Amino acid sequence: MLEAMLKNAQAAQKEWALSHTQVRNDALEQMIHLVRRDQDKILSANRRDLDAASELPKALANRLALSPEGLSKLLQGLKVVIDQPDPLGTGMGQRTLPNGLSIEAIRVPLGTIGLIFESRPGVAIEAVALALKAGNAMILRSGHEAKGTVAAIVACWQEALTKTGFRADLVQQILDPDRKYVDALLHLRGLDLLIPRGGPALIQKVVAEATVPVIETGVGNCHVYVDRQADLDMAVNIVINAKVSNPAVCNAAETVLVHQDIAEQLLPELAKALSAQGVQLHADSRALSLVPGAVLATNEDFAKEYLSLDLAVRVVANIDEAIAHIEQYGTKHSETIVTNDYSQGERFLKMVDAAAVYINASTRFTDGYQFGFGGEVGISTQKLHARGPMGLEALTTWKWVGRGHGQIRS
Numbered sequence: 316m317l318e319a320m321l322k323n324a325q326a327a328q329k330e331w332a333l334s335h336t337q338v339r340n341d342a343l344e345q346m347i348h349l350v351r352r353d354q355d356k357i358l359s360a361n362r363r364d365l366d367a368a369s370e371l372p373k374a375l376a377n378r379l380a381l382s383p384e385g386l387s388k389l390l391q392g393l394k395v396v397i398d399q400p401d402p403l404g405t406g407m408g409q410r411t412l413p414n415g416l417s418i419e420a421i422r423v424p425l426g427t428i429g430l431i432f433e434s435r436p437g438v439a440i441e442a443v444a445l446a447l448k449a450g451n452a453m454i455l456r457s458g459h460e461a462k463g464t465v466a467a468i469v470a471c472w473q474e475a476l477t478k479t480g481f482r483a484d485l486v487q488q489i490l491d492p493d494r495k496y497v498d499a500l501l502h503l504r505g506l507d508l509l510i511p512r513g514g515p516a517l518i519q520k521v522v523a524e525a526t527v528p529v530i531e532t533g534v535g536n537c538h539v540y541v542d543r544q545a546d547l548d549m550a551v552n553i554v555i556n557a558k559v560s561n562p563a564v565c566n567a568a569e570t571v572l573v574h575q576d577i578a579e580q581l582l583p584e585l586a587k588a589l590s591a592q593g594v595q596l597h598a599d600s601r602a603l604s605l606v607p608g609a610v611l612a613t614n615e616d617f618a619k620e621y622l623s624l625d626l627a628v629r630v631v632a633n634i635d636e637a638i639a640h641i642e643q644y645g646t647k648h649s650e651t652i653v654t655n656d657y658s659q660g661e662r663f664l665k666m667v668d669a670a671a672v673y674i675n676a677s678t679r680f681t682d683g684y685q686f687g688f689g690g691e692v693g694i695s696t697q698k699l700h701a702r703g704p705m706g707l708e709a710l711t712t713w714k715w716v717g718r719g720h721g722q723i724r725s
């Protein structure tokens with residue numbers, strides 16, 4: 316089955332890659348129109364998915380749920396993708412050799428991309444929009460809970476493509492939830508890229524077993540470090556935002572590290588604010604007496620991505636201990652320092668090895684929509700070929716184009 320899907324995707328992508336920017340944008344405009352037209356159908360499919368997944372924890376059910384407002388935000392993202400310059404054909408550097416041969420690297424699509432993703436149906440709008448605009452075809456395998464909603468969205472994509480004069484096979488969904496098809500994707504020879512979005516079990520499996528090229532969009536164990544010289548109100552706001560605004564996402568904070576010199580001042584205030592939001596703190600032995608209601612944290616807490624209203628707290632002697640903690644437990648996703656000390660801030664930005672590092676800002680900004688890409692295909696936590704939120708350019712590769720007038724190599 317997957318071989319046939321790939322073959323059809325490849326045939327469709329060949330034509331699509333040659334299409335003019337305006338044509339690809341027209342397909343995205345059609346999609347906006349069709350999602351508005353089919354909004355009730357998509358939301359009913361989503362209600363059926365939610366009913367069938369009544370055992371899901373609240374944060375994950377929220378992730379599965381689509382609302383009219385959620386759809387409208389996704390369509391705004393589509394507009395942003397339409398308005399972005401077409402990456403295809405863009406020059407990435409040109410040189411003329413002494414013999415007059417011109418050599419230029421230009422951006423081209425990757426080809427056919429497989430995406431295994433969590434039960435967040437909006438991914439089927441934002442990731443596909445980016446992939447298509449960058450000239451690619453996509454084979455989708457969503458989390459089983461989101462299958463019905465994703466099918467309703469894929470039907471809109473396919474209609475948008477056929478209405479624009481292209482083949483529906485540019486966007487296909489693996490409907491059978493049997494994980495044997497995930498295994499098959501890992502070895503689908505000819506697939507240009509496989510992007511897994513999900514938890515450690517999925518990522519480890521894909522990284523260990525895949526024989527097709529992969530970009531890992533890893534787990535997020537993100538930290539907020541509050542330095543000795545920090546604006547404490549700002550620190551509280553940033554921690555609340557990083558933990559509470561959406562606890563189930565990879566860019567949410569899972570641990571707060573606090574410099575020992577401000578722990579007594581900051582922690583009771585922070586604990587009060589967090590507890591008002593229903594956050595359970597897991598504190599190390601030094602922080603425990605300063606945070607009422609906390610439970611003692613173990614090393615497992617520091618290694619955990621809670622994805623819930625739980626947060627670990629640790630008091631550190633200095634910035635170096637904070638950086639060492641992040642190096643030990645972090646997942647190279649998003650890390651932030653709250654400080655008024657310029658040199659400490661710069662030190663943190665340089666020394667912490669992560670896809671996104673911030674000073675005086677929430678880790679929640681690591682997101683394609685927030686970065687102005689209109690959405691993201693995933694947030695890469697590896698260093699090749701993309702890092703951080705993956706937008707249009709991350710979905711292209713390049714080709715060297717030589718233009719000569721009869722040159723031969725001597």
Ligand SMILES: NC(=O)C1=CN([C@@H]2O[C@H](COP(=O)(O)OP(=O)(O)OC[C@H]3O[C@@H](n4cnc5c(N)ncnc54)[C@H](OP(=O)(O)O)[C@@H]3O)[C@@H](O)[C@H]2O)C=CC1
Pocket residue numbers: 431432433434456457458459460492494497498512513514515516517520532533534535564565566620622692693694695696
């Ligand atoms: N960096 C990033 O861009 C992103 C990171 N994440 C991370 O994902 C996690 C949350 O996602 P979660 O709900 O746990 O997603 P899961 O890992 O449970 O599921 C994601 C997808 O992978 C499949 N899958 C999961 N495990 C396996 C396996 N062992 N073999 C084959 N297929 C598998 C699921 O299918 P099935 O339906 O069969 O379970 C689903 O399609 C968090 O850790 C979060 O940080 C999430 C999104 C983006």
Ligand SMILES: N[C@@H](CCC(=O)OP(=O)(O)O)C(=O)O
Pocket residue numbers: 378433435563564565566679681682683691694
């Ligand atoms: N793009 C997301 C982060 C990606 C992510 O973790 O997704 P998910 O695990 O499905 O919630 C956001 O902050 O909105």
